[in-house]
Amino acid sequence: MPYKIRTLSGYLHEYQKSVLDPEEFWARIAESFHWKKSWDKVVEWNFSEPNIKWFVNARLNITENIFERNLFTLGDRPAIIWEPNDPEETNRILTYRQLFEKVCGFANTLKNLGVKKGDRVIIYMPMVPETAIAMLACARIGAVHSVVFAGFSAQSLADRIIDCEAGIILTSDGNFRGSKIIDTKSVVDKALEQCSSVNTVVVLKRTNTEVNMQEGRDIWWHDAIKGVSTENIAEEMDAEEMLFILYTSGSTGKPKGVVHSSGGYMVYTYYTFMNVFQYNQGDVFWCTADVGWITGHSYIVYGPLLAGATTLMFEGVPTYPDPGRFWAIVDKYKINQFYTAPTAIRALMAFGNEPVEPYSLESLRVIGTVGEPINEEAWHWYHDFIGKNNCPIVDTWWQTETGGILISPIAGVTPTKPAYATLPLPGIQLAILDDDGNELRGKSVEGNLCIKYPWPGIIRTLYGDHERCRQTYFDKFKGYYFTGDGVRRDEEGYYRIMGRVDDVINVSGHRFGTAEIESAINEHPRVVESAVVGYPHKIKGQGIYAFAICDLSGQSSEILKNEIKQTVNKVIGPIAKPDKIQIVSGLPKTRSGKIMRRILRKVAEGDGTDFGDTSTLLNPEVVEEIIKGKE
Numbered sequence: 001m002p003y004k005i006r007t008l009s010g011y012l013h014e015y016q017k018s019v020l021d022p023e024e025f026w027a028r029i030a031e032s033f034h035w036k037k038s039w040d041k042v043v044e045w046n047f048s049e050p051n052i053k054w055f056v057n058a059r060l061n062i063t064e065n066i067f068e069r070n071l072f073t074l075g076d077r078p079a080i081i082w083e084p085n086d087p088e089e090t091n092r093i094l095t096y097r098q099l100f101e102k103v104c105g106f107a108n109t110l111k112n113l114g115v116k117k118g119d120r121v122i123i124y125m126p127m128v129p130e131t132a133i134a135m136l137a138c139a140r141i142g143a144v145h146s147v148v149f150a151g152f153s154a155q156s157l158a159d160r161i162i163d164c165e166a167g168i169i170l171t172s173d174g175n176f177r178g179s180k181i182i183d184t185k186s187v188v189d190k191a192l193e194q195c196s197s198v199n200t201v202v203v204l205k206r207t208n209t210e211v212n213m214q215e216g217r218d219i220w221w222h223d224a225i226k227g228v229s230t231e232n233i234a235e236e237m238d239a240e241e242m243l244f245i246l247y248t249s250g251s252t253g254k255p256k257g258v259v260h261s262s263g264g265y266m267v268y269t270y271y272t273f274m275n276v277f278q279y280n281q282g283d284v285f286w287c288t289a290d291v292g293w294i295t296g297h298s299y300i301v302y303g304p305l306l307a308g309a310t311t312l313m314f315e316g317v318p319t320y321p322d323p324g325r326f327w328a329i330v331d332k333y334k335i336n337q338f339y340t341a342p343t344a345i346r347a348l349m350a351f352g353n354e355p356v357e358p359y360s361l362e363s364l365r366v367i368g369t370v371g372e373p374i375n376e377e378a379w380h381w382y383h384d385f386i387g388k389n390n391c392p393i394v395d396t397w398w399q400t401e402t403g404g405i406l407i408s409p410i411a412g413v414t415p416t417k418p419a420y421a422t423l424p425l426p427g428i429q430l431a432i433l434d435d436d437g438n439e440l441r442g443k444s445v446e447g448n449l450c451i452k453y454p455w456p457g458i459i460r461t462l463y464g465d466h467e468r469c470r471q472t473y474f475d476k477f478k479g480y481y482f483t484g485d486g487v488r489r490d491e492e493g494y495y496r497i498m499g500r501v502d503d504v505i506n507v508s509g510h511r512f513g514t515a516e517i518e519s520a521i522n523e524h525p526r527v528v529e530s531a532v533v534g535y536p537h538k539i540k541g542q543g544i545y546a547f548a549i550c551d552l553s554g555q556s557s558e559i560l561k562n563e564i565k566q567t568v569n570k571v572i573g574p575i576a577k578p579d580k581i582q583i584v585s586g587l588p589k590t591r592s593g594k595i596m597r598r599i600l601r602k603v604a605e606g607d608g609t610d611f612g613d614t615s616t617l618l619n620p621e622v623v624e625e626i627i628k629g630k631e
């Protein structure tokens with residue numbers, strides 16, 4: 001593999017080439033794939049509409065590049081190793097050949113159920129191999145999958161089904177999560193009360209939970225696949241045809257359906273997987289994310305499988321049955337590359353060293369993080385204690401919208417630095433802009449993180465709302481893709497991500513718009529108005545602090561606060577529940593009626609002294625009150 005980077009000078013060389021001639025650079029990588037028809041042009045783009053096309057007029061199927069391309073050499077190698085929630089339950093190992101058969105079988109099943117190329121398929125499932133099989137089966141027939149994290153509420157699920165007008169949902173009877181069982185199917189039933197587009201629900205039996213099967217609409221997975229042929233010819237796709245939609249939160253209330261297309265996403269996830277993690281054939285790779293997030297799409301399913309890797313899929317949670325579970329799994333399967341989130345590291349760190357001590361962890365070669373900034377303390381614990389001082393940490397920065405990793409060390413190649421994502425990968429042309437849009441060219445600068453040239457994995461549109469895509473990412477700084485993150489470049493040219501500069505909060509690596517949580521809070525009948533901000537949280541990175549004006553008449557504020565939490569739980573899901581709620585009589589507002597979040601943020605952070613310029617405040621007296629009543 002000529003494009004596998006092995007040395008720092010190799011990296012610098014590849015980076016130079018990728019900037020001097022991006023088309024030649026990406027063409028060389030794309031050539032290792034099987035295309036039914038090659039491209040007329042490598043890239044065609046402008047960031048003003050935006051219109052971004054990679055591998056113009058090329059034709060392919062991504063699953064052919066996972067299976068047919070690799071079967072001859074890798075057929076008997078494990079593709080997916082599945083570790084169940086309960087360590088006593090038997091694990092499952094699917095070789096490439098076995099996975100291929102299951103994908104083809106389920107592709108035919110979907111066809112039998114009437115799913116056609118371009119149709120949207122919602123996947124609301126646990127972390128089991130069938131979820132990956134479902135995704136790949138969609139890709140096989142050209143249907144568009146939209147995986148919804150199974151922790152989302154019925155309302156959130158319904159919003160997504162309605163937005164993409166899905167006709168079919170794949171789900172399960174239930175979902176094991178630690179010692180709990182989640183009634184997945186009843187959440188789906190509730191969501192479907194408001195979705196008329198769905199006429200088929202396929203239900204995988206996982207927990208043996210009693211479910212209500214609606215005649216004519218619901219069908220068991222095992223019944224649906226019975227007797228179906230496992231021979232399937234892949235649908236030929238244009239490189240720019242949609243591969244999947246994945247919803248993510250933005251600074252306004254409504255989730256956005258990020259669209260990725262098949263050719264570019266394939267090339268990009270493969271390239272970044274191979275290089276960042278330095279995967280070698282025979283290694284066992286483990287990414288602990290849920291497939292409901294982009295990290296699971298790109299680095300549990302597509303990237304590893306395109307590379308012919310063995311990818312581990314874990315159904316459970318880090319602390320079940322005990323906080324040594326991750327390390328038990330690392331030893332059990334001799335994991336070589338381990339990829340997790342800072343929030344998981346901090347949560348496990350809080351249990352001390354004892355749960356780690358029984359395990360050798362000697363198979364580990366590379367350890368990675370993603371989803372949020374990693375603080376230095378957690379970085380050192382991870383590096384010294386989990387990596388035993390001899391595994392490079394790849395702190396990988398990227399987004400749902402970027403498809404794959406953009407800024408990260410290349411394991412063993414790029415010297416690391418605590419809390420720094422370090423350097424851009426080849427092909428990624430970063431720019432730091434001040435608020436007026438001037439590019440800050442020197443070292444030691446801080447500003448808005450932007451990108452000035454497309455890469456194959458970049459977002460193409462927001463489903464059904466191209467204008468919103470333009471406004472969100474390409475409008476604020478003309479000619480650039482704007483990430484929404486703040487960044488610092490140090491004297492050495494290394495990048496440190498400083499967190500969001502918009503109204504997005506990152507709780508345990510999950511993105512929420514403050515407006516999204518506020519509108520959930522406001523659904524409680526006693527809430528008049530609310531404002532949500534993030535504050536530093538020891539484990540979650542950021543916690544959710546809500547200020548609410550409420551009609552308290554006759555009710556205790558403790559009960560009301562609990563009810564508000566339950567409301568958010570119901571509207572969005574448990575992961576968006578506010579950590580703190582403060583009932584207030586007013587919110588600090590400007591004369592034009594805008595909430596001064598800056599002040600609320602200061603209060604939530606516990607810095608009740610310096611509020612900066614408050615001269616434009618309409619109601620300075622409420623600030624005093626809010627500080628006194630701080631949670």
Ligand code: 7RM
Nearest residue numbers: 370371372373395396397398399400485497
């Ligand atoms: C992959 C993913 C994206 C947002 C992004 C950042 C934050 C992600 C890092 C990070 C600091 C990192 N997609 N973020 N990775 N911040 N260091 N290594 O997380 O769409 O869910 O979130 O997450 O703010 O904009 S995401």
